[in-house]
Amino acid sequence: MPTPDSSPTLLSAQVTVRYPGKAPVLQGISLDIARGEVVGLVGQSGSGKSTLALAILGLLGRQRAIVEGKIVFQGTDLLTLRERELRSLRGRALSLVLQSPLASLNPALEIGTQLREAWRAHSERAATSDDCDRAIQSSLKNVSLPCGGNDRDFLRKRASQLSVGQAQRVLIAMAILHRPALLIADEATSALDVITQSEILELFARLNRETGMSILYISHDLPSVAGICQRIAILHEGEIVESGTVEQIFTAPAHEYTRRLMQALPQLPVQREVLLARAHAVTLD
Amino acid sequence: MNLARKLACVVVVFVCAVSLAANWLAPVGYAKQFREAPGAPPSHEHWLGTDEVGRDRFARVLYGTRISLLLAPAAALVSTLLAALVGGLAGYLGGIWLRLARGFTDLFLSLPWLFLLITVRAVLPLNVSPLTSVLITFLILGLLGWAAAARVLSTSADALRNSDFVLQARASGLHGPRLFLIHVLPNLKPVLYAQFWISIPVFILSEANLGILGLGVAEPLPSWGSLLRELEGLMSFREEPWRLVPLVLLIVVMTSFQMLLSKEEVTA
Numbered sequence: 001m002p003t004p005d006s007s008p009t010l011l012s013a014q015v016t017v018r019y020p021g022k023a024p025v026l027q028g029i030s031l032d033i034a035r036g037e038v039v040g041l042v043g044q045s046g047s048g049k050s051t052l053a054l055a056i057l058g059l060l061g062r063q064r065a066i067v068e069g070k071i072v073f074q075g076t077d078l079l080t081l082r083e084r085e086l087r088s089l090r091g092r093a094l095s096l097v098l099q100s101p102l103a104s105l106n107p108a109l110e111i112g113t114q115l116r117e118a119w120r121a122h123s124e125r126a127a128t129s130d131d132c133d134r135a136i137q138s139s140l141k142n143v144s145l146p147c148g149g150n151d152r153d154f155l156r157k158r159a160s161q162l163s164v165g166q167a168q169r170v171l172i173a174m175a176i177l178h179r180p181a182l183l184i185a186d187e188a189t190s191a192l193d194v195i196t197q198s199e200i201l202e203l204f205a206r207l208n209r210e211t212g213m214s215i216l217y218i219s220h221d222l223p224s225v226a227g228i229c230q231r232i233a234i235l236h237e238g239e240i241v242e243s244g245t246v247e248q249i250f251t252a253p254a255h256e257y258t259r260r261l262m263q264a265l266p267q268l269p270v271q272r273e274v275l276l277a278r279a280h281a282v283t284l285d
Numbered sequence: 286m287n288l289a290r291k292l293a294c295v296v297v298v299f300v301c302a303v304s305l306a307a308n309w310l311a312p313v314g315y316a317k318q319f320r321e322a323p324g325a326p327p328s329h330e331h332w333l334g335t336d337e338v339g340r341d342r343f344a345r346v347l348y349g350t351r352i353s354l355l356l357a358p359a360a361a362l363v364s365t366l367l368a369a370l371v372g373g374l375a376g377y378l379g380g381i382w383l384r385l386a387r388g389f390t391d392l393f394l395s396l397p398w399l400f401l402l403i404t405v406r407a408v409l410p411l412n413v414s415p416l417t418s419v420l421i422t423f424l425i426l427g428l429l430g431w432a433a434a435a436r437v438l439s440t441s442a443d444a445l446r447n448s449d450f451v452l453q454a455r456a457s458g459l460h461g462p463r464l465f466l467i468h469v470l471p472n473l474k475p476v477l478y479a480q481f482w483i484s485i486p487v488f489i490l491s492e493a494n495l496g497i498l499g500l501g502v503a504e505p506l507p508s509w510g511s512l513l514r515e516l517e518g519l520m521s522f523r524e525e526p527w528r529l530v531p532l533v534l535l536i537v538v539m540t541s542f543q544m545l546l547s548k549e550e551v552t553a
């Protein structure tokens with residue numbers, strides 16, 4: 001069982017991922033996340049963002065991927081851990097929120113059942129159903145979903161009865177049930193409309209402020225990344241080509257691909273200025 | 286539900302209800318011989334006449350229907366459970382397990398079903414009590430009829446294994462049998478139901494085939510198979526049309542089952 005350390009770096013990954021007989025999906029990428037930090041990982045579709053998320057969680061094995069290098073989390077190299085040890089971290093210290101909220105919830109199960117199962121995966125033997133209910137209610141409250149009292153009907157709903165925004169909040173509630181040190185949000189707002197996206201981004205920022213949880217925010221959408229991240233890493237064709245503060249990336253992009261990303265942003269009259277102002281505000285925080 | 290399916294539903298429920306009420310509707314029983322009237326035509330006492338040894342044909346049709354209609358769903362239940370175990374687990378585990386299961390089911394499916402059924406039944410003891418013969422027929426159908434359903438279930442479970450919600454559950458720390466039972470199996474239920482209903486008419490026909498060949502339910506217990514066997518000696522349909530009742534009943538019930546199944550279930 002890995003023991004937590006107290007160094008300021010929560011996660012340090014130097015990793016190459018490849019599939020047998022194919023070119024590497026991730027080529028010697030290096031990514032550090034400090035405790036309490038929100039890091040954005042930006043790249044186009046197919047650049048290897050989700051592969052990195054799954055590699056950190058140790059969920060690539062079943063796809064026969066070869067993961068080389070080191071992924072040090074809380075002082076322990078995750079790549080040296082056995083499956084059982086990794087399982088004890090998944091959902092407890094490392095959590096994942098996926099892109100499609102409705103597809104990520106089991107259509108055959110009630111929301112309450114799914115939350116209870118996620119809680120039981122790491123609950124102590126002596127824990128009671130009251131403990132479970134309390135944890136779920138606290139988690140739902142954190143994501144501004146109905147909880148307790150007359151709102152218990154919400155837990156009896158199924159994914160098909162929720163809006164996309166509600167489903168994403170349920171997934172986030174599930175991910176923070178055990179107060180993980182690192183939350184990986186893999187394109188967690190890509191499938192949402194602009195207003196819901198903004199609400200979920202605010203939720204991530206609040207969770208980060210209130211719980212000190214680190215977040216690896218994976219997205220291809222630069223404006224949303226600028227909204228909550230302190231640092232950004234740009235992933236291109238399996239390599240991190242540039243990394244820096246939000247302001248650095250937005251004001252002085254060094255790599256050609258990053259410059260192309262900036263140029264590709266929608267050219268609304270005030271958009272660039274708003275983003276720069278937002279980036280500046282995040283850097284000052 | 287359209288009119289045809291409603292009608293089919295009524296027919297199946299009616300036939301099942303009547304067969305279950307055989308004790309009241311035909312109190313003479315299926316085995317009692319009226320030695321003074323063998324091969325008698327329909328009469329007030331014997332609505333469908335009597336067979337060659339004087340047994341009431343109406344009673345035998347009712348009891349035979351009951352046995353066939355109970356035997357087929359029971360065998361379908363066994364085969365569906367086996368299919369869930371083999372196909373569902375193989376699909377969930379994936380990799381070598383899935384390839385092995387698919388290879389095995391493909392091999393099984395490549396054997397002619399009726400030929401396999403007759404061969405297996407023929408190598409088992411034939412001189413057994415009627416109850417044992419029912420048990421053997423039920424087990425043979427159940428234990429040999431799972432392959433097609435397992436093939437379908439393995440594909441469904443394979444798709445579920447790679448679904449977002451299973452990935453999310455694994456990322457939450459769930460694993461092993463609990464992940465299968467809680468997250469995968471409930472999503473296989475529609476496929477399991479479809480496979481169960483599809484198997485019933487197949488097993489009814491299979492039992493009838495075994496019965497015609499004398500390999501099904503043993504005398505004096507009747508079943509649709511053994512009742513159809515009587516048609517061997519039929520000289521003229523026109524002279525003894527009542528002897529066709531078991532055949533007509535089989536066709537009506539089989540058609541009703543087919544109409545009850547939706548297109549999606551049949552093609553699943």
